[in-house]
Amino acid sequence: MNIFPEERDLPEGRHQLLKEFVMTALQDESKQAKPRRKLLRAGVLAPVLGLAAAAAVAFPLMFGGTPAFAVAKNADGTITITINEAKDPEALEADLKRMGYNIVVDYLPRGKKCATRPRGENWLSKEEAPLAVFPPTVETDGFQIDPQQIKPGQTGVLEFAVDDDPKPGGVVAAIWARVSNSPVAPCDLVDGAAPLGD
Numbered sequence: 001m002n003i004f005p006e007e008r009d010l011p012e013g014r015h016q017l018l019k020e021f022v023m024t025a026l027q028d029e030s031k032q033a034k035p036r037r038k039l040l041r042a043g044v045l046a047p048v049l050g051l052a053a054a055a056a057v058a059f060p061l062m063f064g065g066t067p068a069f070a071v072a073k074n075a076d077g078t079i080t081i082t083i084n085e086a087k088d089p090e091a092l093e094a095d096l097k098r099m100g101y102n103i104v105v106d107y108l109p110r111g112k113k114c115a116t117r118p119r120g121e122n123w124l125s126k127e128e129a130p131l132a133v134f135p136p137t138v139e140t141d142g143f144q145i146d147p148q149q150i151k152p153g154q155t156g157v158l159e160f161a162v163d164d165d166p167k168p169g170g171v172v173a174a175i176w177a178r179v180s181n182s183p184v185a186p187c188d189l190v191d192g193a194a195p196l197g198d
Helices: 014-033 042-062 089-098
Strands: 069-073 079-083 103-109 112-114 143-145 155-162 172-180 189-191
Touching: 069 089, 079 089, 079 155, 089 103, 103 112, 143 155, 143 172
Parallel strands: 103 155
Antiparallel strands: 069 079, 079 143, 112 189, 155 172
């Protein structure tokens, strides 16, 4: 038994419409299966490749490159500060303030010093408030400080003598770490040797 009507049983013109419908459906299907590929012209491709190369260089710096500095709390309450690149002391100072420490941070490039000396009054001696920990109590590549030496109302000051063109592992040459009982003037850099030893 044949459930499909014979071709001759279709009404007039219906056969032609059915053929056109089937052919259109087959053509649409073949267009979807094999999309036509367009090749990029060299004028469009060059900037795209340039952007891709720039992104490849920037990506490690933004996500996982070496940070300019690192701050780590130690079990004994001290902090280790490692400076990998001598830039943006304000960011280091902001991180220390977020941790609850009133510490001013300045980088002094070779041949520079702070214009205002002394930057504050009523400095505590190294014996009264040993802010810098020498020798370090933890093995570290950075500098260790004891922020517990800074009491309420006092200001800690860290001046790092930095090298603009460092040798590997030598970004910071020295540290001056003191505590003041009074506010501290901002560091305006001028020519001269940084007096980090006093």
